[in-house]
Amino acid sequence: MPLETESKVRLRALVAEFRPNNGDLLAALHRVQHEFGYLSAEAMEVIGDQLGLFPAHVYGAASYYEEFRFEPQAHTNIRWCSGPACRLRNGNGIRDALLASLGIGHMNGQTEDGRVGVILGQCNGACEVAPMVWLEQHESHTIEPVGNMSAARAVRMARALRDGATIEEATNA
Amino acid sequence: MPDALALYDAMRANADAAYAAWRNPERPRIDVAIDQSSISNGALRTRAAIERVVSARNAAIDLGRVHGYGIQWLHPLVQVTFPDGATVLYGPVTPADAEAIVDEASGRWGAAASLRIGMVTGERDGVPSLRDHPFFALEPRERRLLRNLGLTDPESLEHYIARDGYRASARMLGRHSTEDQIRTVMNDAGLTGRGGANFPTGVKWNFLFGAAGEDHYLVCNADEGDPGAWVNRVVMEGDPHLLIEGMLIGAFGTRSKQGYIYLRDEYPLAIARMEQAIAQAEAAGLLGEDILGTGLTFRLRVIRGAGAYVCGEETGLLSSIQDSRGMPRVKPPFPAQRGVFDKPSNVNNVESYANAPLILMHGSDWYRQYGTERATGTKIFSFSGDIARVGFMELPFGVPLAKVLEVCGGMVGGELKAIQSGGPLGSLLPPQSLPKLILQGDSFSPWDAIMGGGGIVFCNDKTSVLVLAEMFAAFVEEESCGRCTTCHGGNQRQTEILRRIIDGRGRREDEPNLKLIDRTLQFSNCVHGQFSPKITRNLLQHFHADYEAALRGEDPSLTMAGLYRVVVTNQYDPALAEAVAICPVDAFRGPAGNRSVDDAACIRCGACIDVAPKAVGKQAKARTVALN
Numbered sequence: 001m002p003l004e005t006e007s008k009v010r011l012r013a014l015v016a017e018f019r020p021n022n023g024d025l026l027a028a029l030h031r032v033q034h035e036f037g038y039l040s041a042e043a044m045e046v047i048g049d050q051l052g053l054f055p056a057h058v059y060g061a062a063s064y065y066e067e068f069r070f071e072p073q074a075h076t077n078i079r080w081c082s083g084p085a086c087r088l089r090n091g092n093g094i095r096d097a098l099l100a101s102l103g104i105g106h107m108n109g110q111t112e113d114g115r116v117g118v119i120l121g122q123c124n125g126a127c128e129v130a131p132m133v134w135l136e137q138h139e140s141h142t143i144e145p146v147g148n149m150s151a152a153r154a155v156r157m158a159r160a161l162r163d164g165a166t167i168e169e170a171t172n173a
Numbered sequence: 174m175p176d177a178l179a180l181y182d183a184m185r186a187n188a189d190a191a192y193a194a195w196r197n198p199e200r201p202r203i204d205v206a207i208d209q210s211s212i213s214n215g216a217l218r219t220r221a222a223i224e225r226v227v228s229a230r231n232a233a234i235d236l237g238r239v240h241g242y243g244i245q246w247l248h249p250l251v252q253v254t255f256p257d258g259a260t261v262l263y264g265p266v267t268p269a270d271a272e273a274i275v276d277e278a279s280g281r282w283g284a285a286a287s288l289r290i291g292m293v294t295g296e297r298d299g300v301p302s303l304r305d306h307p308f309f310a311l312e313p314r315e316r317r318l319l320r321n322l323g324l325t326d327p328e329s330l331e332h333y334i335a336r337d338g339y340r341a342s343a344r345m346l347g348r349h350s351t352e353d354q355i356r357t358v359m360n361d362a363g364l365t366g367r368g369g370a371n372f373p374t375g376v377k378w379n380f381l382f383g384a385a386g387e388d389h390y391l392v393c394n395a396d397e398g399d400p401g402a403w404v405n406r407v408v409m410e411g412d413p414h415l416l417i418e419g420m421l422i423g424a425f426g427t428r429s430k431q432g433y434i435y436l437r438d439e440y441p442l443a444i445a446r447m448e449q450a451i452a453q454a455e456a457a458g459l460l461g462e463d464i465l466g467t468g469l470t471f472r473l474r475v476i477r478g479a480g481a482y483v484c485g486e487e488t489g490l491l492s493s494i495q496d497s498r499g500m501p502r503v504k505p506p507f508p509a510q511r512g513v514f515d516k517p518s519n520v521n522n523v524e525s526y527a528n529a530p531l532i533l534m535h536g537s538d539w540y541r542q543y544g545t546e547r548a549t550g551t552k553i554f555s556f557s558g559d560i561a562r563v564g565f566m567e568l569p570f571g572v573p574l575a576k577v578l579e580v581c582g583g584m585v586g587g588e589l590k591a592i593q594s595g596g597p598l599g600s601l602l603p604p605q606s607l608p609k610l611i612l613q614g615d616s617f618s619p620w621d622a623i624m625g626g627g628g629i630v631f632c633n634d635k636t637s638v639l640v641l642a643e644m645f646a647a648f649v650e651e652e653s654c655g656r657c658t659t660c661h662g663g664n665q666r667q668t669e670i671l672r673r674i675i676d677g678r679g680r681r682e683d684e685p686n687l688k689l690i691d692r693t694l695q696f697s698n699c700v701h702g703q704f705s706p707k708i709t710r711n712l713l714q715h716f717h718a719d720y721e722a723a724l725r726g727e728d729p730s731l732t733m734a735g736l737y738r739v740v741v742t743n744q745y746d747p748a749l750a751e752a753v754a755i756c757p758v759d760a761f762r763g764p765a766g767n768r769s770v771d772d773a774a775c776i777r778c779g780a781c782i783d784v785a786p787k788a789v790g791k792q793a794k795a796r797t798v799a800l801n
Binding site: 021023024025026027029030051053057060061064065066067068082083084085087088090092093094096097100101121122123124125126127128129130132143145147150151152153154155156158 | 499755
């Protein structure tokens, strides 16, 4: 009988407190993603075991939500706000400038070296600083809101991150 | 058995003492407003800077926290409370202003004079009352739902209690009211669903009370997904116990023992504050088992969403709670018959519950003092877009929208072009509607429009209404759950057509096809599909001239990608080199002195215009395909 992989052991410990038929699936998925940055196929199995669900059910539910990821995330994600106040101030231009500067073909993609990604964000009601983005790093659980964006600033920010800048450097680029 | 009220009174005595010490501190205290908006404005950096100054000087000053008032364009907000109880509000306060704020708090009155906004409480010569700020002109003299904002630490249970919190529910639990009375007073007050549907809350509670079985579930819809609406967020971040108390009252009135707050993932601070408040209330015996010694149970839990707009539809939300894809289903059965885990359930919006403690405390007549005959009480609204003052207010129903625009400082950057209400499933209203609109759902009906959950966005004439419509069409397409072909297929077609028109390749048959899609979408099973063509319908109804012009290839706003090009307007502007360098797709051609933009390569992001507005500009471009 094969021993469990180390990551499976870690996964089991993470979701040990969750119970079947208790509305715990979203919490379990969040917990695992918080720790690993994404949800692996292994995670579907372990969570399914814990909650009495088929891995296909777990994946089916998880894949329904924008915020769950199934591949390792970029070191830094630029979360682009898609809200209306941001769109009124060239939000679309900022999105296109970010993607083009990084050579990423579509939203939720990342650079080939995995350094920078662009992900879809939603309005959270700080529209006085529209247009805005958030710079996020999973490893350090950092989220830095950056308001009063422009397309030019988006290009400078994306280029800086592509070239290895820190969040602070990219914010001031 | 100890009386619930006696237990409450004991709790209240401690809370009063703690709150009095906070209101009249022995030494000055500096509070920084910490909420999702202020954080986006750098409030955490401002707080850190103030902490550094206080600590470096070893100043006799304490530090604390409040929630902002709604004047978000003045964030980061800082307030200083002096030992006499006077509280002065300052903003925007950047880290560079930290010294001045600490100076003023230390007694050097005048050091931060230029940052003062007004007095929250008390008086100081020459400083106006905050309440007299024009932004608050339309609010009731005494706020109701927002009454604790700025006057309490939102993370303190004691502060909430000292401001009469849990008093109404303690009386209720002490058997001063029956379950029937609870539901009756909500009906008498005329409280209706604040999420936008306006269904009477008390009637909904009656459904659940009358439902079979013992296991009743109370659910709060805190999945506030409409972009441009942050009404629920303010309640949860600013006064989390108000929601808990409202749900406790609902639980008593409907005999529910278990509750869920389904809270969107985009509100991390609201999640943290709600979870903390629930833990505080449980520890104090106000929630959980044997509440205030009465033997009653109400367990409450936050379920964190994960970014699915349609989970704001109640059956989608219920499905999401019970470990499944958050897909809406056909009603009936309604949640009161079959809800969470197939048990009778009731789903209300955050703000609906938040009204309950106020109504129970003051009665239905008091509640009806504000609002109109058909829409009673007050409601929180958030206003954004091309206006001078972005923020939120608590307004009586019936306030004219034109007055709201006035206190928001009017339009900036251009004339009013469109009013967007009710989120992506809402409406697009023309400027001529403004004089007739009041903040009451049915006033929007003549325009085939809805008011919705409280988010209203004002758009100026630098915007193309087609581009706006495409944005919302793409949103509802992306967020369709996929169950109904009408919805997932119809919304794809709707988005594609709008995109093609924006690209300068509209066709004559697009309009009849958009109308066909609209009719077809009415046969979707849930409101997501049924309401998803509303904005495009409003476009054709109220902005038909703009639509026709776009078909002809005219776009005065120069924002429709296929109907303008970017051109060099001044070869000799020194900033032109910067424009060339910033272009993310290297679309500039030719040597210095003879630069041009390759239209096929240009992605119209506008970065070059940002850095060299006098050297590069936009130029109208005729459509390249003949209109047929």
